[in-house]
Amino acid sequence: MAGMELIKYPELADLRNESFVIRCPFKNCNSRIIDSKSTTSTIGIKGSPNLLRFSSPVMISQEDNDEKLSNFYFVDDVWKFDNIGVSKPHDKHKDLRPIIFTQGDDNGKKIYIERLLICSDCDKGPLGFAGFLIDQEIEDTSTINKDAGNLKYFLSCDSILYQVL
Numbered sequence: 699m700a701g702m703e704l705i706k707y708p709e710l711a712d713l714r715n716e717s718f719v720i721r722c723p724f725k726n727c728n729s730r731i732i733d734s735k736s737t738t739s740t741i742g743i744k745g746s747p748n749l750l751r752f753s754s755p756v757m758i759s760q761e762d763n764d765e766k767l768s769n770f771y772f773v774d775d776v777w778k779f780d781n782i783g784v785s786k787p788h789d790k791h792k793d794l795r796p797i798i799f800t801q802g803d804d805n806g807k808k809i810y811i812e813r814l815l816i817c818s819d820c821d822k823g824p825l826g827f828a829g830f831l832i833d834q835e836i837e838d839t840s841t842i843n844k845d846a847g848n849l850k851y852f853l854s855c856d857s858i859l860y861q862v863l
């Protein structure tokens with residue numbers, strides 16, 4: 699991987715380049731996670747669990763982003779990933795949290811968080827989360843169909859690095 703240039707999300711957004719590979723942010727890993735063809739455009743989510751974030755210039759820290767609106771790539775099928783690991787979320791994530799899409803058909807839906815996403819090569823993260831999309835009105839989480847096939851994946855734009863193609 700020597701010499702490969704990786705950029706952060708704000709730089710990618712400036713470039714407006716639509717072809718890129720998403721890689722693990724950890725220096726000694728940089729594993730390929732997914733490519734741009736397998737993701738959607740970004741969506742906004744409020745109240746996500748705490749994930750890895752870049753703070754300037756290169757340090758990575760876990761930041762409290764409970765009330766912040768953050769950008770995520772939505773991936774509807776685990777097989778679209780080249781490499782992704784999952785871990786059990788902290789118990790507090792088991793609650794139904796007011797996480798709401800701000801764009802698209804799923805606007806207003808909540809996400810019942812089932813897993814946190816980690817790099818499957820170095821086991822570090824979390825880089826995002828996986829969960830079930832539910833309608834705003836549902837309060838009783840026991841009625842959710844928790845079939846693994848229904849899981850949706852949310853990769854945090856600020857927790858990963860980009861190789862522009």
Ligand SMILES: [Zn+2]
Pocket residue numbers: 722723724727728729817818819820821822
């Ligand atoms: Zn990694």
